[in-house]
Amino acid sequence: MMMSVNPMLLELDGVSKHYGGVAAVDLCSFSVAERSITGLIGPNGSGKTTVFNLISGFSKPDAGQIRFDGKVLNGMAPGSIYRKGVSRTFQMARIFPRLTALENLMVPVRRKGLQGLIWGYKGVGEVEAAREMLHKLSASHVADELVGRLSYGQRRLVELGTLMMSHPRMVLLDEPAAGVHHSVLETLSRYILDAQGDGVTFVIVEHNLNFVMDICHHVVVLDRGRTIAEGAPDDIVDDQVVVDAYLGD
Amino acid sequence: MTRRLRIAGWLLVLVASLLFPLVFTNPATLSIALVTLMYVGLASSWNILGGFAGYISLGISAFFGFGGYAFAITLHAFNVQAGYTPFAWLPLIGVLTAVVAIPLGWAALRTRQAVFVTVTIALMLVIQLSAENLVSITGGATGYGFPIPNWSAAFYYKPFYYAMLTVVVVSIAVAYVVRRSGLGLGLLAIRDDEDKAEAIGVPTKSYKLAAFVISAGLAGMIGAIFAYSVLYIYPQNAVDPLISMGAALMAFLGGAGTLAGPVLGALILAPAQTELSYYVNGQLYLILYGALFLAIVRLLPRGIIPSIGDQLRSRSSRHVDLLEHDGHHVEGRVDADDVKVMEGVRE
Numbered sequence: 307m308m309m310s311v312n313p314m315l316l317e318l319d320g321v322s323k324h325y326g327g328v329a330a331v332d333l334c335s336f337s338v339a340e341r342s343i344t345g346l347i348g349p350n351g352s353g354k355t356t357v358f359n360l361i362s363g364f365s366k367p368d369a370g371q372i373r374f375d376g377k378v379l380n381g382m383a384p385g386s387i388y389r390k391g392v393s394r395t396f397q398m399a400r401i402f403p404r405l406t407a408l409e410n411l412m413v414p415v416r417r418k419g420l421q422g423l424i425w426g427y428k429g430v431g432e433v434e435a436a437r438e439m440l441h442k443l444s445a446s447h448v449a450d451e452l453v454g455r456l457s458y459g460q461r462r463l464v465e466l467g468t469l470m471m472s473h474p475r476m477v478l479l480d481e482p483a484a485g486v487h488h489s490v491l492e493t494l495s496r497y498i499l500d501a502q503g504d505g506v507t508f509v510i511v512e513h514n515l516n517f518v519m520d521i522c523h524h525v526v527v528l529d530r531g532r533t534i535a536e537g538a539p540d541d542i543v544d545d546q547v548v549v550d551a552y553l554g555d
Numbered sequence: 556m557t558r559r560l561r562i563a564g565w566l567l568v569l570v571a572s573l574l575f576p577l578v579f580t581n582p583a584t585l586s587i588a589l590v591t592l593m594y595v596g597l598a599s600s601w602n603i604l605g606g607f608a609g610y611i612s613l614g615i616s617a618f619f620g621f622g623g624y625a626f627a628i629t630l631h632a633f634n635v636q637a638g639y640t641p642f643a644w645l646p647l648i649g650v651l652t653a654v655v656a657i658p659l660g661w662a663a664l665r666t667r668q669a670v671f672v673t674v675t676i677a678l679m680l681v682i683q684l685s686a687e688n689l690v691s692i693t694g695g696a697t698g699y700g701f702p703i704p705n706w707s708a709a710f711y712y713k714p715f716y717y718a719m720l721t722v723v724v725v726s727i728a729v730a731y732v733v734r735r736s737g738l739g740l741g742l743l744a745i746r747d748d749e750d751k752a753e754a755i756g757v758p759t760k761s762y763k764l765a766a767f768v769i770s771a772g773l774a775g776m777i778g779a780i781f782a783y784s785v786l787y788i789y790p791q792n793a794v795d796p797l798i799s800m801g802a803a804l805m806a807f808l809g810g811a812g813t814l815a816g817p818v819l820g821a822l823i824l825a826p827a828q829t830e831l832s833y834y835v836n837g838q839l840y841l842i843l844y845g846a847l848f849l850a851i852v853r854l855l856p857r858g859i860i861p862s863i864g865d866q867l868r869s870r871s872s873r874h875v876d877l878l879e880h881d882g883h884h885v886e887g888r889v890d891a892d893d894v895k896v897m898e899g900v901r902e
Contacts, residue, residue, distance in 0.1 A: 362754070384754040393755070402747035404812075405740075413744045414755040415737070472756065 315340040315476055315507050316361070321370030322531075323356055330356040332531035333370070338476070338524075343498065343508045345518040345539070348528035349552055354511040355397065357528070358478050361509075362394040363387040374476070391475035395482065399461040403454030407445060407464045410453050411436035414472045439467045442500070444493045459490035466497070476507040483514040495521050519543065527551065568818070572720055576713050585712035587829050589719055593781050594825040596723040597802035598809070598817035599730050600773035604766040605803060606811035607739060609746030610664070613799050614675030615774050617659075617682040620793035622652045622775025623782030624686060627699045637702035641783060642718050645776050652775025653768045660767035664760070667749070676796075683794035698789030701782070715784040722780060726773045731814055733769065742766055746812070797841070800848075801828065808851050810858030819859060 316338040323331040331353040338344045346354050359365040361372055363384040372379045379387055402410050412432050440446050443463045448456055453464050462482060469477060479498075483491055498508055498521060512518045518525065519539040527535040527542060529551040535542060542548055572592070576585055597615060604610050626648050630641050663674045686693045693699060706714070733739045741762045744752040753759045782788040805824045810816025824847075831840040855862060 364754075384750075385756060388754055388756050396751075400748055400751045402744050402751070404747055405743055409740060409743070413740055413752065413757060468755065 312339040312341055314338065315375055316509070317371075317373045318357070318361075319371045319373070321357070321360060321367050321372060323353075323360055323365060323367050329531050331360065331367075334528065334531055334533055335370075336526045336533050336536055338507060338509055340507055341502060341505055342523045343502050343510065343521055345522035345525040346509055346511045346528065347513075347515065347518060347525060347542075348534075351530075352528040352551075353531040354528055355480060356531075358394055358480055358509075358511060361387075362392060362478060388472075388474075391473075392478070393469040393472070393474035393476070394478035395462070395465050395469065395480050397480045397484070399458065399465045401453045401461050401465050401468070404452060406450050407440060407453055407456070407460075407467075408433065408436050408449045410464050410468050411439055411471050414468060436467075436471065439471060443467050443497055457487070459486040462486060463490060463493065466494070470501065470506075474506065476509065477501075479508060479510045479512075481512055482510065483512055483517045491517065515543075564815075569724070576716050580709065582708055582712055585716060587826055589712055589716050589781075589784060590829060591821065591825040592716065592719045592723050593777055594801060594805055594821040595818050596719065596726045596777045597774060597798065598805040598821045599723070599726045600770045600777070601802045602806050602811060602814075602817045603730050603733055603742075603773075604763075604770045606806055606813070606817065607733065607742040607746065608763055608766050609812075610667075610763065610766075611672050611803065612675040612770075613672055613796075613803055614677075614679035615770070615802050616778075616794050616796065616799040617675075617679040618652050618656060618771040618774040619778030619781070619798060620682055620686065620788075620790075620795075621655060622648050622778035623788045623793045624693055624699065625651050625775065626779035626782060627701055627788050628692065630702060631699075635702065637704040639714060641702070642714075642780075645718070645722065645779060648779045649772040649776040653772030656768045656771030657764070660764050660771070664763045664767060676799075679794055679796065679799060683790050686790040686793060694789075696790065698787055701786045701788070703786055712784070715780060719777070719780050722773070722776045726777075727814070727818065729769060729773065733766070734814060738762055738765060743812070797844075801825070804844075804848055804851070807858055808855070810860035810862075813858070813860045816858050816860040 314337040318335050318337070321331055321334045322329060334353065334357060346357065348354055356365070360367050361374075361379065363379065363382050363386070367380055374387075374390060374392055377390070379390070379392075382390075402413065405413070415432050415435075437446065437449060440449050443466065445460060445463050445467070448460055448464075453461060456464065466477075466479070466482070482494055486494070495517070498510075502508060510518065510522065522539055525536065525539050525542045526533055527545075527548050534551055535545050535548050537545075575588055579585065579588070597619065601612065601615050605612055626641070626644070629635075629644060629648065629651075633644075635641050635644065659678060663671065663678060666674050687696055689695075704711075704714075733742070741752065741757045741759070744757055745759055745763065749759055778793070782793060785792065801824070802821075805820035806817040807820065808816075808824060809818065809820030828840070828844065831843060835843065857865075
């Protein structure tokens with residue numbers, strides 16, 4: 307497959323995370339190629355979200371190494387990892403509910419010096435960039451709505467748009483399709499494919515397997531915190547180990 | 556509300572406050588007006604941290620009192636004569652208070668929510684205890700006097716009133732500039748979800764500290780004018796928990812986080828508080844004040860201005876509803892997804 311020639315952007319090497327006596331992630335290893343869309347699937351409790359927390363710095367691995375673009379991320383704060391170009395969404399879309407959609411998108415814009423801090427943020431091209439992003443996400447009509455008033459699907463779009471405003475290299479999406487209206491889902495797929503075309507790498511945790519199989523180039527299957535299979539989507543659905551993990555053996 | 560209407564409203568309030576001492580010349584009325592202005596300024600500066608960033612401080616009189624002491628001591632140290640000249644020293648007092656607030660804010664802002672509230676109360680008490688115990692600097696429990704201006708009783712409050720008005724206008728202007736800046740957007744993001752803001756690169760620590768320090772500096776200048784107007788400063792009138800709570804309560808009543816909310820809240824509550832203390836015996840009015848606090852939190856949790864905003868907004872969304880019913884049969888609540896789908900239909 308074409309994707310396999312791209313260098314690896316993200317590498318997990320024997321990563322473990324224990325909560326009390328329970329191993330949420332257990333010697334987990336997998337790699338994500340640059341400019342790919344990689345699906346991370348597995349039954350409930352298989353450690354997918356924990357893997358996201360470890361990569362994005364929201365929790366610290368007990369063992370193993372996480373490398374992004376060759377550099378070790380272990381022990382870095384979420385803000386520092388974000389500045390390296392790794393962004394994530396949350397299962398329950400985390401947005402700023404009392405800000406408008408447009409304001410949400412402008413929060414992560416880097417502002418330089420005192421002028422950027424004290425001067426009004428409106429009118430230095432930020433508003434235009436944010437409107438453009440909302441347009442790409444087919445959400446222009448909610449630009450001036452408080453995000454707390456939007457539907458769940460729209461919030462997810464705003465959350466994604468907010469991340470994309472700072473041009474991340476890799477985006478981790480935690481169940482982007484869960485509870486989302488089908489029209490929003492189409493917008494989301496189209497947007498992800500466009501952004502991937504522009505060079506962004508995606509890792510997607512998702513239960514909606516149709517969504518995963520449609521847009522992912524590569525799928526990693528976790529069970530009980532370990533990688534039990536990985537490969538092209540078509541190979542994964544036929545894999546007996548995966549079927550067993552999902553249906554119980 | 557349209558932009559023009561809003562500007563007109565602000566100008567109206569400004570002109571009214573400029574003319575007030577010319578119309579109401581009674582010194583008793585003017586002294587109430589001075590206290591009201593003081594609260595407008597305090598609630599507005601409280602709002603920069605408490606309203607925008609959501610960090611509720613119940614200790615703003617720490618800086619109010621510090622400003623008062625700093626003013627008295629500075630005037631004495633530089634042998635400044637009574638009259639108008641002391642007012643020229645106010646910006647220095649503001650800067651001084653802000654500088655002192657840096658290490659205090661740095662320490663206090665390591666906590667959040669209820670713990671932060673408690674820490675600000677403790678901070679206030681520490682300042683009060685310091686004022687009481689650093690006798691050689693502050694005069695201890697007996698306090699510290701100001702140079703006494705040679706103004707007639709009828710005229711006395713006017714200079715203080717206009718000095719206070721100037722600082723209040725500055726406070727509101729600062730709050731406005733902050734609200735429209737990248738700093739303000741960052742503070743609002745912190746209020747809504749601090750961890751998320753941190754995770755997407757908002758420098759939360761420095762933003763919160765900036766808000767803390769700005770708020771403290773403004774409160775310092777306000778405290779300085781107030782202390783000068785009563786001519787004598789001592790630990791109990793300088794660092795008064797009631798002033799701290801009053802400022803926060805007024806901002807909550809009008810609408811914390813909005814620009815006009817704290818102003819409106821102070822304009823309503825500050826005179827009411829003074830009236831109440833006239834008619835009710837002893838300290839009983841404090842109990843009524845506490846009851847009012849509970850009532851506001853219970854009945855108007857978001858304050859007057861946001862509630863009015865909600866009313867206006869729900870009227871406009873009903874309008875959307877009717878519009879949709881006109882073209883298509885839609886049942887129940889119209890949510891954003893449906894609107895989007897329907898817009899697709901229309902295209």
